[in-house]
Amino acid sequence: MSRVNDVPRGTDGTSFEVLVIGGGIIGLAVAWRTAQRGLRVALVDPVPGGGAVQVAAGMLAPVTELQYGEEPLLRLGMASNERYAAFAAELSELTGLATGYRATGTLAVALDADDKAELSELHTFHQRLGLESSWLTGREARRLEPMLAPGVRGGLLVSGDHQVDGRRLAAALVRAGELGGVLTHRAEAVELLVEGDRARGVRLSTGERLFADQVVLAAGPHSHRLPGLPPGVLPAIRPVKGQILRLRIPSAYAPFLSRNVRAVVRGGHLYLVPRADGELVVGATTEEQGYDTTVTAGGVYELLRDAHELIPGITELPLVETSAGLRPGSPDNAPLLGPTALPGLVAATGHYRNGVLLTPVTGDLLAEYLGTGELPALATPFSPDRFAARSQP
Template identity: 70%
Template sequence: MSRHAPGHDDGPHTSGGPPPGGRYDALVIGGGIIGLVTAWRAAQRGLRTALVDPAPGGGAAWVAAGMLAAVTELHYGEQTLLGLNMASARRYPDFVAELEEASGQDVGHRACGTLAVAFDADDRAHLRELHTFQQGLGLESEWMTGRECRRLEPMLSPGVHGGLRVAGDHQVDPRRLTAALLTACERAGVAFHRDRAERLLLDGDRATGVELSGGTRLAAERTVLAAGSLSGRLAGVPEDVLPPVRPVKGQVVRLSVPERYAPFLSRTVRAVVRGGPVYLVPRENGELVIGATSEELGWDTTVTAGGVYELLRDAHEVVPGITELPLVETCAGLRPGSPDNAPLLGPTALPGLLLATGHFRNGVLLTPITGDVMAEALISGELPPEAQPFTPQRFMAPPNTGPAPAATPSPGSAAPSPGAPGAAHSPAQEQHT
């Protein structure tokens, strides 16, 4: 059977009663990392806030490696997104300090840097071009020879012929981060409704709340749809504001580094092997995260033998010593991808409805700035300047005031309701690690 991330779904449950008058200031649909940070920041700003999710604390972040790689993951044509990524990366140290104080929990933030390596002439040429591109944008990265790379990381394959060292691309443990956000929300007074959101409630041309699977109706001045890859499937949302978000499956493998092999890697290592990217992220607790596949297969979260094989094969090309390490977990999650792979943040054309979704591969990196941006949008109704390029209205369809028809899952896949966890674990896994 499949296992889901924490926030155990044991049926409808509510913590925190409705506010005076029965109407929340802010109602967040989705209890993944983006929904949690939105709710936390909203509550900190004095808004009476509620969050709807049958199992808060799950979602794609439970599977993610947690690379804060604004520079290393830069793609051509994504300069606008780079600005948002860099702004969020700069906020991370203060964000971590504040969250750890608010929750009393360590989030596993490591300022360790990243090393991207090349194996052949084509890879080396590509990295050289990327280095030039990064320098042209004023980003800090350092070219290194293969020997210099192996001096930094002795476990690297002798086949490494060069690499880029990015000292400012760090990491955080998304599982710890999510747990800390959950605690911070509870301490800030966020009301949790552990149930599924079934339908957006409308009064004329305004969103007024949500109906839950058990029939309960929650009223709110503003509703935030932050349900990750399921954000486009909430019934009742008018078609012209329905977020164009798709699920992109990612499989990940977790190994354990015994003390006798430590330190195995001192920083995140990335490479392109057989045309596909692979990364190895070492944790302070001895965990080594290897990822990730990128598969457009609907809402399928099956962990496959082929996916695991490819990850281990490619990681072995980079660091041959991984074959000696115990395999402790395999899992799969769904990244929420938008048409331009950038997030949808802030008010929609429907008054009372805001979006915080579509973060694709940058959800963990963009957590600090998303919380700040959404809190400001909930208070003022406006996006801060740094987030204005990511308004949902850039994808606005021709006006249509009717509700969207019930979506049909793609053949061979079934989509749960918004708020359902977006992660599955290997059948052999007995406990989360």
């Protein structure tokens, strides 16, 4: 399908079939997969491969992240997780770059009686949905991961939850886009161009204008703030701050952890993700602090305190990095996928805590829509118009 001739050509503009605004991993995946369909694709971002993925732990955990009432999101996450091994292998074969994908599994543990009861209820919920998870006693959990605190009361082993290195994944997606013919403009999108009640393109910080038949908005928590976007087309995508720590596991301590470990400590979600190269990622805080990305002493303290309660030996490891990023949260914390109320404008944003997990499936679903005009059934529960529907009397 080629519709580039339908797009008005400005005297200072270049026309494409698809223009992606935002070069985080979601935008990169959409651009790459769409270009593979033979469409002429451009991507706009000052620093492609940046954004929240640079501070993401990279857990692929559709089952252990599951919350009650999120079954459609579970199906989307599991579909993406099932694609990940092939997705990562394809990227590595194409680019020669590793993604850090590892089929490690995840162990969720309980530190007290209340946590154990909650984890047991989650296990029952998993069984009701036909999901694979195994209940472990505290002793069995410690046998799997000897570094766990002696007081661990029980655990839930989910062998199908894995991990990927977000920074490596981003670098591979940038390179894949380059090799696949995506034309990247390393500039800021400063205005959405709307003509005749239709999205037509974007004006860049350089003054250049780009036109396209279809514009994909994948700018994370900045998506709804793009100047020129008509009111009401997108709900507010709020920034949710997350601080994480990166530690180094000396060879004398290896193996420290053999799989992802997570727990609820003092009401907050804590996870530890061990990399094959000896890095250990500890995260993450969840803070509604606007667009602030300051690393705070309090955030670092809370993560280390809670991690020490779960894994006492962690305080012996070198702390090599602290960082903070912004997750894009929609009003219901589920992504916005597909055409918006503004013709020509397509959303790929609002992935909240699941951006890394949902990268393969988002790329596939949006590329299918952009290439055929038909939104796949897997994406329909996440249509941007669901918020407009709720506001009707």
